Amino acid sequence: MRGIEFRGRKTQQDCRWIYGSLLSFRDGDMQICEQCSSNMQLSRQWVISSTVGQHTGLKDKNGVKIFEGDIIKVENSWLLGKTLIGKIKWEPCGFWFEYTNPFHGGGGLCGLSMPDRVVTTVIGNVHENPELLETGEPFGDK
Numbered sequence: 634m635r636g637i638e639f640r641g642r643k644t645q646q647d648c649r650w651i652y653g654s655l656l657s658f659r660d661g662d663m664q665i666c667e668q669c670s671s672n673m674q675l676s677r678q679w680v681i682s683s684t685v686g687q688h689t690g691l692k693d694k695n696g697v698k699i700f701e702g703d704i705i706k707v708e709n710s711w712l713l714g715k716t717l718i719g720k721i722k723w724e725p726c727g728f729w730f731e732y733t734n735p736f737h738g739g740g741g742l743c744g745l746s747m748p749d750r751v752v753t754t755v756i757g758n759v760h761e762n763p764e765l766l767e768t769g770e771p772f773g774d775k
Contacts, residue, residue, distance in 0.1 A: 645681070656677065687701050702722075730743050
């Protein structure tokens with residue numbers, strides 16, 4: 634059984650990512666509870682709610698964990714035969730890869746598939762690197 638892991642940015646001034654279990658409060662505030670390895674005690678950290686994302690349970694080709702909000706590059710996707718760049722998002726039925734279709738420029742959405750994991754690389758996230766999604770051109774091979 635895999636553990637459910639979340640991440641969130643601490644504050645605007647302290648841009649560190651905090652990883653662990655999520656605590657969500659009625660007012661919308663959130664904390665992430667991380668385990669300190671040195672003394673096995675838990676540390677609760679306030680995080681910016683809009684930056685919180687869940688681990689998908691998958692890793693990219695370099696062993697980097699893929700989280701909701703990550704921007705990934707899928708080389709020669711089996712879906713379209715092109716290199717695609719897009720973001721990971723959560724929908725009620727699971728995690729999805731949202732991208733711009735390189736053929737017509739419209740939006741595309743597909744489930745995270747096992748075959749693409751071997752050619753997938755995390756290249757950033759929507760909080761620190763939004764410009765990776767704002768190229769003004771359809772994503773994919775030029």
